[in-house]
Amino acid sequence: MVGQGALRECLLDPDVTEVLVVGRSPLGRQHAKIREIVHKELYDLTPIAPQLAGHDACFFCLGVSSAGMNEADYTKVTHDLTLAVAHVLAQQNPQMVFLYISGTGTDSTERGTSMWARVKGRTENDLLREPFRAAYMLRPGYIQPMHGVKSKTPLYRTFYVVLSWLYPLIRLIARKYVITTEDLGRGMIKIAKAGAPKRVLENSDIEAL
DSSP states (O other): OHHHHHHHHHHHOTTOOOEEEEESSOOOOOOTTEEEEEOSOTTOOGGGGGGGOSOSEEEEOOOOOOTTOOHHHHHIIIIIHHHHHHHHHHHHOTTOEEEEEOOTTOOTTSOSSOHHHHHHHHHHHHHHTSOOSEEEEEEOOEEEOOTTOOOSSHHHHHHHHHHHTTHHHHHHHOGGGEEEHHHHHHHHHHHHHHOOSSSEEEHHHHHHO
């Protein structure tokens, strides 16, 4: 869902000249700015590494819910996959800016009681050690999909349909913790262009940008 929102804003931004989309299955969308690589084994990007060179930024939007997952499986998808991709990209693009979609409540100490927060915290910490020109950890809270953007998870789609009419109220009473896919995508582009005052950005920091 976040990736769809970020892609929309990239295609609308006149400063973005090309978007390379890498995924396990075809995007199913055509646009003059889009170049696509379908690669089944995302844990190993070595076969396509040369095609990943020459890019200014990576918007890493992949993620799964921790519901029903044990720590080992969640770590493999959340930490190991992210770092495998980041390592190849850093080798191919040392001047790249890497933006990682994390989440509100992430535990930078890696020692808290919440499994998902510890794993996300470890992922953030390890990404910040990768040799990119800069890496930023974005921690959005509740994300309201806009402009036809939809979650791939059926339960989440229902959840968002139910809450969409409440969004103005949610924003009024909890502005610090909510953001739209549009504002998140625009914030990501702004960070890629001009940087940000800190490397770990909470929801309110992204909104401010």
